[in-house]
Amino acid sequence: MTKMMPGTLLATCLLTASLLPQMAQAQGVDAGVEKAIDIYECAGALSYGETAAERYRVSSEALWKDFERLENSSSVKSDASDLEVRKRWVRAARGKGPGSMHKHILSVARACEKQYAPKVISEPPVARKPGQYTQADLRYHIQQTGDYAAVADYIVHKYPGGKPLFSELPEGEFLGEFIRKIGAKGVRKFSDSAILGITRQHYWQYNPPATLIISAEYRKRLRARKYSQVQANNWARREQQARTARAQSGVYASPSIGRARTVFQTCTVTTVSGYGGGRVTKCKTYK
Structure with missing residues (x-):
């Protein structure tokens, strides 16, 4: 798969500007391909930002891998996606003066971070009194205290x-x-x-x-x-x-x-969706 190279990105985007009249004749793309291009754009923007020492809550590598999965399972092509993203960026920065391309790509990266960063969905904790501890609570207590x-x-x-x-x-x-x-x-x-x-x-x-x-x-x-x-x-x-x-x-x-000064803990599970997600267990202590 062809990835954007941050060091040459601005130069190639400027070169793409000369091709815009021909690209304007291109046919539209379907929703699946459009989604893949959006992911490719986010991966490229995050990659560019990372090279500029920006820090994000989602890595460009995760999005590159997501794009690769789409590329391997559909008609999505990396070269075509790369060309379309450069076209978008040239259009967005045109006529806005020096440094506009750099600023636009970093703004895209922040928008992509907001879109793809893990979203935390917490299950409502159930406050259990001592008489309501479950087997899972007791097992966790033993793991923590022996x-x-x-x-x-x-x-x-x-x-x-x-x-x-x-x-x-x-x-x-x-x-x-x-x-x-x-x-x-x-x-x-x-x-x-x-x-x-x-x-x-x-x-x-x-x-x-x-x-x-x-x-x-x-x-x-x-x-x-x-x-x-x-x-x-x-x-x-x-x-x-x-x-x-x-x-x-x-x-x-x-x-x-009471003499042993033991505590029991009841645990709730937090589901983290998005890139790098999973299930996180948090426990509340009852003395």
Whole structure:
């Protein structure tokens, strides 16, 4: 593809002026070709501005690549586009005195920057209270803090009865997932309430490794207290009642979260369109 060379651009534009009478006889172009010429003009103007040490929020290279895609998939020709753009610029600068071509090209570059720079479209953030954290929020919290114990507390206090019998519990599946990941050493940091809740209730559909890890930790804590079966049952019942009461009052986390000074964050996604666009995740902190 023939690209405009910034160093010779003004000279060739002036040369093009002598050809304008012949070009005036040329036939019009269709909308697709016109769009390609517009992109070519923006790429050339940005390239010229970049050479003049101007800075833009979109690069000429991105537009050159866009033009190449059009050139490869249609009847668009780079030589014809180049000639048409030079024609436009000569016409725009004619009779306006020295330096008018330079000023016009830079003004085109700024207009193209405004047209093609990434446009940010933010999805309205949803302010979630602690009892409304999603699995994605909890996963992000762990990624940022490594505090698995706080998240385990949060889940068992939000769902004191465990997983509903005939439905899924995404947070419960996530609980089993990270218990399997952190193993016996990791669950030692879990509160008694979390260990008892996970042991006595079902939080995941099928995860034997996680079940074995929690059962082993539960037995170790019983041995440390030298509890009989009756004492163990009473202990579990007291903790269950406390978790249920907290859930009914809207307090989903055990006191261990406060002691650990943990924070949760809820995240929203921002979609950036245009050149260099994509999806950006931003998170709000709830203490």
